Ligand SMILES: Nc1ncnc2c1ncn2[C@@H]1O[C@H](COP(=O)(O)OP(=O)(O)OP(=O)(O)O)[C@@H](O)[C@H]1O
């Protein structure tokens with residue numbers, strides 16, 4: 001299973017008049033090319049997923 | 062034997078075959094010093110008890126010295142003492158800078174191999190045994206009476222060694238030390254290399270290691286080994302699994318800086334620099350001059366060093382250089398004064414000098430300051446500020462010096478985590494800069510040794526090789542996070558609780574899961590939880606702030622202006638609204654008059670840039686219904 005990060009702050013109630021803003025339809029900013037250093041257990045997990053073409057969920061099992 | 066007769070007589074229980082895990086080690090192979098580690102926090106000592114093993118080989122008569130003993134030979138037998146060979150691996154003679162003064166065996170053009178660097182040393186070689194009598198007699202019958210030829214004296218011969226051959230001898234001795242220490246054969250090793258090593262240098266090292274009998278599991282760049290060590294095991298308080306780490310590697314002959322993006326154990330360099338003019342050797346030069354002056358003051362004997370030209374001065378300088386190793390270690394280990402003692406420094410006169418830390422730091426300041434400028438340059442080269450450096454990791458012997466950290470602390474903020482602040486730097490703590498690389502390499506060796514041998518495992522293993530296509534990834538360029546709107550939140554601010562989820566410089570695909578307690582108010586009606594997903598712009602705000610003045614501090618008029626200090630602060634600005642998500646809370650519990658629920662949020666960012674954001678409550682009966690929204694791919 002994925003690590004779940006516990007956030008220590010308590011989330012306050014929504015403002016009474018809040019309604020969800022409609023999605024803008026925009027995507028995230030362009031991704032950039034990087035080179036991982038091939039080391040450590042997280043890299044191994046990353047590679048196992050990639051080599052076996054697994055999603056995170058499939059890899060959890 | 063079987064008590065209840067369930068085991069038939071005469072049958073031995075078959076031993077359960079537990080395949081022994083291979084014995085693997087990590088080797089930090091610097092240009093000046095090497096160290097070895099296995100899984101333990103301490104590194105491995107060689108037979109002389111050294112954990113920082115000098116990369117030096119000396120020939121004296123029939124003897125070959127390796128390590129710190131070889132370094133001692135730099136005083137009286139410098140021309141037969143080889144140092145600095147690692148950096149020559151894979152280099153052509155014509156590529157090397159010429160006319161560099163050396164206090165050791167000079168690098169020459171190899172007499173037989175074109176454009177190959179080499180060292181020429183003199184060794185005593187046992188003379189060949191007398192030729193067999195067969196030469197004298199035509200038949201194979203031994204001559205009737207032949208006086209035994211006395212074994213003649215060994216003869217002085219020239220021996221030519223290439224940097225590769227020297228490396229083989231040296232690595233062999235490291236392997237031997239490791240095997241002696243562990244009491245078993247070593248099955249494989251990860252060896253650290255500088256990030257600037259070119260392919261032919263890597264290839265030369267790989268070959269030399271192979272010739273030394275080492276099964277190389279991986280050549281891992283220094284900063285990678287540092288990152289492995291610092292991301293494994295218990296993490297220092299205040300360290301986020303997503304952080305920007307500055308690796309400061311100050312060795313003997315060089316400074317290497319690497320800025321790493323560390324993201325839940327995955328890491329990639331943002332920038333790196335290398336400077337062969339900044340290092341412990343420069344600190345030594347300053348101190349040698351300092352102590353030489355002291356010597357002259359005490360003994361009225363002139364001593365000209367750094368540079369030295371007179372033979373007696375050259376030797377005195379070499380002696381001081383060796384003695385300083387102890388002086389520097391004392392300064393690093395304790396706040397008191399340190400001594401530098403040399404027997405017969407010059408003209409038969411002994412010398413003992415003392416230096417306190419303040420004076421030491423004064424001498425070393427130019428080197429500390431040079432590291433500071435280089436670090437600042439590096440951070441700024443990728444549009445960041447010291448404010449973004451969450452952690453500084455010190456690597457290399459000279460980074461043990463507290464004065465270096467004190468200097469860098471003028472740049473990085475108080476929240477930055479260092480081994481000095483955590484108190485893990487001395488006494489072989491987890492932050493010990495002299496063992497950090499070897500330990501990282503050992504951890505990595507263990508990881509690789511545990512990969513299996515199926516076809517797919519082989520593919521996985523290859524992903525750790527130099528230039529593997531699997532290491533090339535896409536990463537986010539901006540931080541993505543969620544905003545919980547809040548009544549009456551500062552309108553000029555973000556308008557609620559902001560939580561960064563996927564920071565800029567995170568390799569994709571990535572999954573992040575967060576869990577929160579949510580306050581739903583005191584109303585009994587339908588309760589909603591909602592948030593917005595934003596990509597933000599991050600910046601830095603610089604403000605001039607008047608410094609509060611000490612009450613009884615008397616100030617001269619002209620000092621007034623110095624009262625303003627610059628305060629830097631990170632800023633976040635909402636930029637692109639990506640999505641909003643709302644769900645009805647069905648598992649709320651009343652606590653002290655208010656409704657509360659537990660929420661989990663998962664953000665999945667694919668390799669194509671598409672984002673899926675999901676949220677669900679976690680009640681007594683487990684996960685509630687999942688609500689998701691998505692953001693289109695790029
Ligand atoms: N505890 C210490 N305090 C201060 N200086 C130290 C300490 N231990 C080692 N040094 C110095 O650190 C230097 C060696 O650093 P390191 O072992 O990182 O070398 P290296 O990586 O082989 O160096 P390079 O490749 O830069 O030549 C030497 O100058 C040595 O005197």
Ligand SMILES: [Mg+2]
Nearest residue numbers: 091092312457
């Ligand atoms: Mg080094």
